Each structure stands twice: as structure tokens, then as C-alpha cells.
Amino acid sequence: MSDLPIIDAPSPNFNERKLPVSMIVLHYTGMETGEAALERLRDPAAEVSAHYLVEEDGRIFRLVDEDKRAWHAGRAHWRGIKDVNSASVGIEIVNPGHDHGYRNFTEAQMSAVIPLVAEIKERHGITRGNVVGHSDVAPARKQDPGELFNWHALARLRLALPRPTRNLVDPGWPDAGFMLALERFGYDVEDRVAAVTAFQRRFRPEMIDGEIDAECRCLLLALLLPKPQGDD
Template sequence: MKNRLLPLLLTATILSACSPKITSRYAATNKVYSEHADSLSHTLLAESPAMLTDSLGRSVPSEFIGTVNFNLRKPNYVIIHYTAQDSLGQTIKTFTLVKPQVSAHYVISKDGKVVHMLNDYLRAWHAGVSKWGSISDMNSCSIGIELDNKGNEPFSGAQMSSLITLLAKLKKDYNIPTANFIGHGDIAPGRKPDPGILFPWELLAQKGFGYYSDMLIVPAPANFDSATALRLIGYDTRNLPAAIGAFKRHFVQREESTRLTQFDLDVLFNVYKKY
């Protein structure tokens, strides 16, 4: 049994340890990556039974019997960020230092270059304290994509072209639902604004990555409950003004505020019906 399972269990290690090197300049950090992946592989290969005791301190009989039916867990969300740094190089440096304790699966430069920094099946540290719907650990179920952008500038055409190409691959590879392409600001309202008011969410929605409001908007009914609508979309409404601000950055993109105008309510009504 063990011999049959070993090739499957080693799949994660092979995937994570064999990523192509960016340049020899990062040989040292690539070595750390491989060593860390190797360490995780030992965890995957562990066959220790659960060590349990009852309320009286007596050992509960247990053993490990490996099932033959399993595979790797797959990501179900894509979270888009901007780097808020000066260059692709600066972001790569940040993600190859231990102290910042941040990372992402991909970084895309202004000229469209895509840098893959972590195997898609592994857990990056990009979402931080966040919540979407009932999920409070977005790092464990998502892929993080960082765009080289300070947050106060338009996103380049080359960068968007590469992003759309990458999103198409991820959506196909992992069967990610259309609704599950969102921004860091959506899952961390009041804490993070990225990818910001200048990000072209409408363009992404046209390509099948996330939702956006229609051109013709049906007015919201008089009894429309905006807080409930925001919550049903996925927003954490415990801080309602922050959730409103996050929604407006993504779906209205006309002003930075936490107040819903009648137009905003109409947009919210239009969007929430898609979820």
C-alpha cells in the first residue's frame, strides 16, 4: 500500500520544488524555497495515527490506514492586489525576505512579465486578516496575484493582458467560479483598498472573471435592504461603512466614500441579483 501511495504523496513536493528559477540572482532564495517544500513533503508523508486520550487520560486505540482516494486541495478564489511598491524588483525582494511575512503566488510587472513565486497548491500569505461570506481564512482557499502598481496610477495594457491570460488559465485549471475573482479590498474592507478605484473590474467581468453591473440598471425597490445585499454578495458588514466603501471601489468606481447614493443603491441591487 505504501509503495502505491508514495508517488501520489510526492506530487506536491515535485510541483512545488521544481519551479523554474527567475535568475541566478535568486539562487539562494530558490534554495530556501526547495528546502521548505522538502520539509512540507515530510509532513505529507507522515503516517502517524491520531494520539488520543479520553477524559480519564486513557489512550484511545488508533492506527493509520492510508486511503487510496485522494488528491491535492485546489484553490477556489483568486484575490487581486496592487503592490504599492516602486518596482517589480522591490516586490520580489519583499517576498523573498522572512521579516515582512508576506507573499503571493504571482506578481505581474507593468510590462506584462509574470513571476510565479509559489506553487498554486500551497498557501501564500497575501490575504491577512480577511473575511468573505463565511470564510475567515482566505489564504487557505485562494491564489494571490500582485500587480506592480502604486495604487494611484492606471494599470498598463500589457499588465492587464497578462493578467487576463493568467486568470483564464487559473479558471480553467481549477474550475474557479466566475463570482470568485475579487480584490483584497473586498475581503478586508476598511483595512486594504487594493487593487483600488482605478482597477478595470468591468473589463475583467466582460472576460468572465468576477461580476459587474449591467449598462442598463434596474432601479432598486423602495424596501431594498442594502446591508443584507452586501452580506449576500460576500462582504463583511460588521463595519458597514467600510463594506460600503469596499463595494463602491469595486463596482461604482466614481468616488471614495462610505455613503450610498441612489445610484449606488441601484448598482448594488443590480450586482447582488447576480450572486
């Protein structure tokens, strides 16, 4: 059980898992208010949900028990898993998103998200490479939690992969080689530009152009090594 103060707000939108939990997927709500997002995630007609929602003031709502399959990822793929909903715990973080005035996530939110991710990760033995964003598992459809999400705060606590900063070497892959490596790392590369964009949004958020360049190659090679190293 969690030691965090969690508010139960049950959603009817779930079914039974078909896979063991091996992933955490982070989202933003992409709606104008947290109240509207919470209402939608609990509306049977909407047919969407998540396991948790984190408000801007740091309150954590539990919508679906972790042993159930919440409906948060949609059509998604990560490291060979196509039923991402069955294999993941979904966390919605209140933020209006790119369509409604995307902004920085609050300190209160990050102070809630970090221990929540830590508890889930430990509870299910999830590797840090499987703590991902919605855009990572659905690059052709989604942008969340987006380039403003503070992945570094999770990575420095070994709760997610870091952005590599040390011993970077350009392997000189042709673009086709980069895409093969990106697929090996975990991405669905059917839409090439979308996959590269999602990779950049996660690991090089200051420049998101969908173009493969030397920095992208350096970052991806480092991430494929057993222990990618970033700044603490």
C-alpha cells in the first residue's frame, strides 16, 4: 500500500489485465482544467481512464486499481509490447497541453509525481527504461507529457533514463541505421518523422525538428549502452 495521501475517485473505465505490469506511462491531461479532466476520466461514455491523476496543487487521485487495465495509452507500442494498457500503470498529470496553453508543470506536481513513480516502480520491479511518456509509446498520435516535463528530476533519482551527457560518440549511422537503432531502443518507427520527433521531445527537448543529426545519433548510441550516463 502507498504511504502517499491519495484520494480515491473511482472510474468505471477499466477491464482485466492480460499482461504483468512492466511499464509506467506519463501523460498530461490536455484539458483546460483538472476538474474537467477528472470528470472525463470517470465518464463511462468517454471510455478513457488512468490509474492516477495528479493535480497542479499536488493532490493525487486514484481512479483505477493497479491490478486492473486502465484505458490511457490507446493504440501504442513499446519494446515489442502492443497492448500497452495491459502492461502499464498510467499517470495523468494536469496540464492544458499544447492545444490549450501548454505550460511548465508545477513544483507541487513534481513533488507528488516523483514519489508516486518511485512507489509504482518498486512495487512492480519496473526498469527505468520502461518509465516513458505517452509520446514515446504513441509517437504518431501524441505529444504528452511534452518537452516541458522535467524528466531530469526523475532521472537523477534513477526513476527514468537520463539524457546522456558523457562520453558521447557519433556512430555515423546512415538514417536507416539510426531508425533500426531507434526501433531496437523501443520506439514504433513506422512513421519515421514522428518517431524521431518523439525521441527528441524526450531526450533533446530544446530542438525538436524531426531531423536525424549527429547529436541524435550520439544520444541514441549512449542510451543503447548498458549504463547511459547523464548529469546528476
